[in-house]
Amino acid sequence: STEVGCNSCSGSLESKIQDAKDANNLFIDMILNEIGNRVGLNAYSSSVQDSNYHPLSDDSTSLNAEVNSWDTGGSTCICCGVNKGVEGLIEDSSQEKFQSIVIMSDGDANVQCQEQGTGNAKQDAIQAACDAYQDHGIKVYTIGFGSADVQTLTEMASCADGSFYNAVDNLGYIYERIATELVET
Numbered sequence: 001s002t003e004v005g006c007n008s009c010s011g012s013l014e015s016k017i018q019d020a021k022d023a024n025n026l027f028i029d030m031i032l033n034e035i036g037n038r039v040g041l042n043a044y045s046s047s048v049q050d051s052n053y054h055p056l057s058d059d060s061t062s063l064n065a066e067v068n069s070w071d072t073g074g075s076t077c078i079c080c081g082v083n084k085g086v087e088g089l090i091e092d093s094s095q096e097k098f099q100s101i102v103i104m105s106d107g108d109a110n111v112q113c114q115e116q117g118t119g120n121a122k123q124d125a126i127q128a129a130c131d132a133y134q135d136h137g138i139k140v141y142t143i144g145f146g147s148a149d150v151q152t153l154t155e156m157a158s159c160a161d162g163s164f165y166n167a168v169d170n171l172g173y174i175y176e177r178i179a180t181e182l183v184e185t
Contacts, residue, residue: 016106016146017072023171024067027102030179032060037183040088041066044081045074046111053084056092077111078103078152079121082128082140089138100139100162101132102178104171105153106146122152129156141178143167 024041031037041063043052054066085101093099109125116124116131129140140160142153145167157164163181167174 017070019171020104020106020145021067021070023104023167023175025064026172027175027179028060028063028067030176031182032058032063034183038093039063040085040092042081042084042088043070044077044084046077047074048077048080048084053088055088075111076105076107076109077113077121078105078109078125078156079113079116079128080111082125082132082156083113083115086128086132086136086138090136095137098182099137100141100182101129101160102141102143102175103129103153103156104143104145105148106144108147108149109152122149125152126155126159129162130159133160133162141165141181143171143174143178145171 028039031039038056038058040056041054042048052070054063057063081103082101089099109121112119112121113124113128116127118124118127132138132140138160139162140156141162142157142164144150144153144164150166154164163178165174165177
């Protein structure tokens with residue numbers, strides 16, 4: 001996710017993306033520490049590009065390289081991120097396995113998705129999470145940092161039997177908590 005039009009960031013945008021990358025890499029390592037677990041990755045902005053998607057894998061080197069290739073830019077299509085995550089889990093996994101999506105955002109959902117079609121980007125994000133859980137049993141965990149839309153992220157997690165975490169500063173700690181919860185499931 002991205003922050004657009006930041007004229008007074010004085011370098012903080014670069015540290016935010018680095019914090020997010022570091023936290024993602026920590027999360028990957030923690031999840032893969034348990035044998036049999038796999039992680040897929042999906043960066044989203046105004047849409048989801050195949051070049052920013054990594055299918056489920058237990059190859060931490062490949063996954064970390066994908067995270068480190070990401071940059072900021074574009075809008076915030078949270079429903080795109082959820083929908084692509086669901087698509088990847090359906091293609092690469094099976095419903096017999098525990099499946100979850102962790103969405104991290106530092107902004108407001110501002111791009112709509114045809115799949116949900118509510119006419120509102122925030123409602124589409126919530127509906128995408130609801131659809132993931134109701135249609136496929138996929139839990140959705142959400143993390144907000146920076147100027148994230150806490151209400152939308154909270155409603156997404158609530159609808160999809162997940163949890164919302166507000167990562168004011170310590171993104172790494174939040175990912176550790178989620179990883180511990182997922183590994184124990």
